[in-house]
Amino acid sequence: MDNILLISNLILWVFVIGLTVLVFALTRQIGVLYERVAPAGALMMNKKLETGAPAPKVQVQDINSGNTLTVGETQNRSQLLFFLSPDCPVCKSLLPMLKSIKNAESDWLDVILASDGELQAHKDYIEQHNLSGDTYVSSEILGKQYAVSKLPYAVLIDDKGLIASLGLVNSREHFESLFESMERGIPSLQAYMAAASTPIIHDPQQA
């Protein structure tokens, strides 16, 4: 009997230590998870434009309808400029999302697809991706005025013609962050995280 108790005790010790190791590993993983799920946002990297500043007004022509319109002149509606290129795979993957944004927010938002380069390439692209119902403009000046250096890039202009938010967008979260920052009046996720980072002293490696 004594022997049984001794053996059972030993086994239990091994189990208890094993379980505490396991609990520690789990809490570590939860910590890592919390760090990872910190919100993703569109990277703002534009030296020319600032949020809150008036959007540059550029006259462009819609390839689909042939109408001319002025980017930056919003007439009580907001504009979402999406800069893309026919040979940018990420842009392609975002098109369905843009369509759903366009449909869902049509009462206050105009979505404008913008690119530059050869007209025929754009016409093929429109056909391929069924974009004939969208506003699609091709203008080199537009890209220059909005200082677009990397694609896909998006600029949200509010109903007063001011730049609400802008940035490199690669995913749904990035698009959401553009609308979010317009609602909250915070220029970018970087600005938000800089203001929210908690400890007064933090890891120099993370800084």
Add this chain to the structure above:
Amino acid sequence: MLLTVLATISTLLLSYLFVVGGWQKLADLAYFQDVITEYRILPASWSPWLARALPIVEIGAGLALLVPALQLAALATVALLLAGYTFAMALNITRGRRDLDCGCAGPGQEQTISGWLLGRNLVLISLALLAVPALQQHSLGWAGWSLALLGTTVLALLYHVFNQLIANNNLLRRIARHG
């Protein structure tokens, strides 16, 4: 017997915590120096000196806990150090500076000062004090020593779990503020 085993567990645990904690502070002196300055209790010019002295005292006390002849003095030192840290944290909490980095471990741990840390330190202080009367009453046989070692291992692991949970809590609060 039981009391002696428990006292040995407290002593071994405190020894482990202080040696490891002191080592982590020595490993990143510049960081620890900033932490001491940020506590804004002692003149900033003392920080470089304290940043070197405190970890050495911690490691010294941690090692002394293992030497029977020095145990009492070591326990007193440990309790005093902990009381000092607890006071410094409590003072800054009453100042409303809750997002101050506690500096308890290395720079990797995002642990800000909080009531939880005060509670943790109070538990450690009581461990140090409880160990005193039970010391050297019995000599432990091999069975007693194995029990003490196993118990210490579990408690040390639980201590790390507790710290991780506090750090997680801070991370979670930061995410929650987005919502």
